[in-house]
Amino acid sequence: MIFITGDTHGGIDMKKLASSNFAAGKNLTKDDYVIICGDFGCIWNGSREEAWLLKWYEDKPWTTLFVDGNHENFDMLYDFPVEEWNGGKVHKINGSVLHLLRGQVFSLDGVKFFTFGGAMSTDKIFRREHISWWPQEIPNREEEEEAILNLAKHNFAVDYIVTHTAPTAIVEYLNRFDRLRDPTSGMLDKFVPILQFKHWYFGHFHTNRQIHDQYTCLYNDIIRLI
Template identity: 45%
Template sequence: MIYLTGDIHSNLGVDRLTRFFENKRITKEDFVIILGDVGVCWDGGKKDTLLKQTLHELPLTTLFIDGNHENFELLNDYPVSYWNGGQVHEIEPDIIHLMRGQVFEIEKKTFFTMGGVASTDKMYRTEGISWRAEELPSEEEYEQGLKALNRNGNKVDYILTHTAPYEVISAMEMEIFEEEDVLRQYLQTISDETEFKHWYFGHFHEDLDIEEIYHCLMDRVISLR
């Protein structure tokens, strides 16, 4: 079984996973995918250790894409390996970062992943401590994503991102910041040119469905059947 949920922001939101999966008949062969702002690599200290232990104690394997509230220096210190068709950082055997611009096959379903977005509050943050330029994808990651989709015939079952395509943001009546324009236009191109069943994203701290295809997740934990 595969489950999806929104941002947990380190230990602030992980309790909902503990509560949701308590007494569920699942194993480490099942998965929960967190749609960014996980914070499992944040300060390299006790906070990270506590979150890793909590995730490790969940009765299933945790997968995640990155958001903007991550420590990319720590995250990128992990060696890149291949898992189910795409590049990953294995934080622990049961805690795996699905890298940007990849296509994975999990339980016979295909997933395209593209984490990242610009922090709208970075003026209140400190670069290298609570904000990092790597929160936005690089040109290499954008290109890698297009090539991965092309190799898959521009068709996947699901698309997983932290933010959403330009037109979805507009439909949500959310402000579009100039720094995010390249990423959201890129996602719009993917939306226009890729065949997919559903698109799931986090970031906006809402639980909302748009046109029955695009799904913003925060507190919801949903299953893919």
């Protein structure tokens, strides 16, 4: 089984995955997945609290997968070794927590996922570079090019797209004009006309909302995909 949900922000919003709220999780195995649409937030400062949070995830019956949001410590995150996993590249955080890199296509239980994390922090003027904000939050040209190369291998057709933010038209639909200047959305816009996909899931906007037929913004909802 594969489930997907929105931002967890370290210990702040992980309660949604506690067994009291996510009863289905109790019967999962490590071959089942819960995907987080960015702002995982447990790779932040290497504190003892953070180690406890990561152990909490490791002790869950399932395997946790996340794309990066904007609230991640990218210096720490990119220090984890890159591994090949189910067709794409991951950072293995621990035995059952994996970061899905940008521009990858993963085949999980015969279902294809295109992943492309990242987003711009709108509050970055209140944050300190490499302490509480990291410029790597914005995807770069190499990641975009790698995405195109990987998508070409799959004839530009996937089942699901998992990102942190959304294409510009969707951000406009959500009336989040404060987030329209994010170059990440501009990059995602390029994928829209060239990709065939069933559904696009994203987080970032801290709301649960279905948009048109093919887009869903997730926050506390946990949706079963397969």
